[in-house]
Amino acid sequence: MRITDIKITNYRAFYGEHHIQLDKDGKNLMLYGENGSGKSSLFTAMKDFFLASVKKLPELEENIFLPASKKNTAKIEVTVKEKPDSTKSTVFELNAVQKEIVSADKILISDANKVKGFFDYRSLLRTHLGHNESVDLFNLLLGTYEYDKHYEYKLIEQGILYHSVNRFTNKEIGREWEAIADDTFNKKQTIRQQDSTKNYLKDKFNPGLKEILQSIEGDTNTFLKYFGINLIVKLEFDKVEYFGRRDLRGRNINLKIDFFTKHIPKHQYFLNEARLTALAISLYLASIKVNPTKGALKILVLDDLLIGLDMSNRLPLLEILKNHFVDVKADDRFQIIMTTYDKVWYELVKSYFGEEQWKFVEVYSKRLNDDDFEIPIIKHDNGYLDRAKHYLTEKDFKASAVYIRTEFERLVKTICDKQRIPVAYKKNQKEVTSDDFWTAIESQTNLDPALVKEIKIHRGVVMNPFSHYDLEKPEFEKELKDTIIAIEKLKAEIGNIKKDKSIDKLEKEVAKLNGEVAAKEKIIEDLRNKLKAK
Secondary structure, three states, X not given: OEEEEEEEEEEOOEEEEEEEEOOOOOOEEEEEEOOOOOHHHHHHHHHHHHHOOOXXXXXXXXXXXXXXXXXXXXXXXXXXXXXXXXXXXXXXXXXXXXXXXXXXXOHHHHHHHOOOOEEEHHHHHOOOOXXXXXXEOHHHHHEEEEEOOOOOEEEEXXXXXXXXXEOOXXXXXXXXXXXXXXXXXXXXXXXXXXXXXXXXXXXXXXXXXXXXXXXXXXXXXXXXXXXXXXXXEEEEOOOOEEOOOOOEEOOOOEEEEEEOOEEOOOHHHHOXXXXXXXXXXXXHHHHHHOOOOOOOOOEEEEEOHHHHOOHHHOHHHHHXXXXXXXXXXXXXXXXXXXXXXXXXXXXXXXXXXXXXXXXXXXEXXXXXXXXXXXXXXXXXXXXXXXXXXXXXXXXXXXXXXXXXXXXXXXXXXXXXXXXXXXXXXXXXXXXXXXXXXXXXXXXXXXXXXXXXXXXXXXXXXXXXXXXXXXXXXXXXXXXXXXXXXXXXXHHHOOOOOOEOHHHHHHHXXXXXXXXXXXXXXXXXXXXXXXXXXX
């Protein structure tokens, strides 16, 4: 079960109707947008949409520039398809009038909402900002409560674990905690009821919460290993105890950190921003894994998570998503929506995942008129080859050749990265060219020699930038077409290209010989030192 289409109309930044197509197989989405272009409005739209499956929203925020005649026209439409080859699809609508999803099938959306798979950079801050002596995650995980104007203790915000199931009761632990809070803060209990609450906490709630936290703790430490950070996490929870009305003690889930086996008190002040962000991402993803995910639709929406991470710490996130959320068995697979304002990161995700399971979309802001407000412009990124074909039909041969060469450069870098093919070392990495990547592929892989020969020919004629002054000649139109076909063949072969085993064998032999040489050099050096001593 996957989302195949998202339509947003007159909602927040989205003035007018805007359409994001995720193809019939419901691809994952990577969206790039400049600051202020509306990418965060997509995150909020999806969050509002799923929340509206379980309760009526106070409002559906409309674009502030809507004229009076278009008031109450904001809506979010999401199309869900069971299988790529299925003819049946269901369109769910959230609009400004009803403010909730009205559909007999909305249980599909409400089940997906239980995953709580929506978080952004501000969410990550909650794992370390505002904590003084220790980091207490109880409210973040179980829910935030406050007294309302009637002095009733009410749930203000559901915690991440609200829908996580307590194995000891087979109930959602957030609902259990809400009932316990209501009973003990808002009601006068008899002695018998007080004893019942004490026993429930002791025998059911506390053991259930401990078990869930142990699972989160294990996954958090697993995810942290991807970042190469020597941190060990422990979620310290003892027990919640009832001592009388409005007197529940032990409402603490303290986050304890060991750094290189040494306990770090107040780690929120000790760890740098990159480590705190990696820790927060690991915690959130681990928490989502313990939520109910047996429903057919599982969504993970990540909005600009990586502000605090440098590039070397961003790649581990992709590995976590790939190994634990994307390339997993169908029942555990998530559909991922990511947004970013960082174009380099956007291109890296495209290179890492490829386009088979992912859709890449760019959103920009544009004024309707010179003195008017800005609206988002959604541009589906169909890849460099599609652009090359477009310019070919427009007879702009030079532009076509530039996009062909750009796609070739992207492909050879992707192949070398995925197969871990060593490329000629240069002190200044900016001097490493597509020639170096292609030479490495040609000499170290099992790529079909006929295709190698074909690409060699086209590289000299079309993919060499110094030949572009001749591209206005009519015969080069056919050369461009043939080159596109060759690049499409190379693209289709990515999954089949393997590093030559003989190269691995040679590398091992070289490493062995280097080791032997180093050992003999040490023997010679020791003998020299002995001679000098005599």
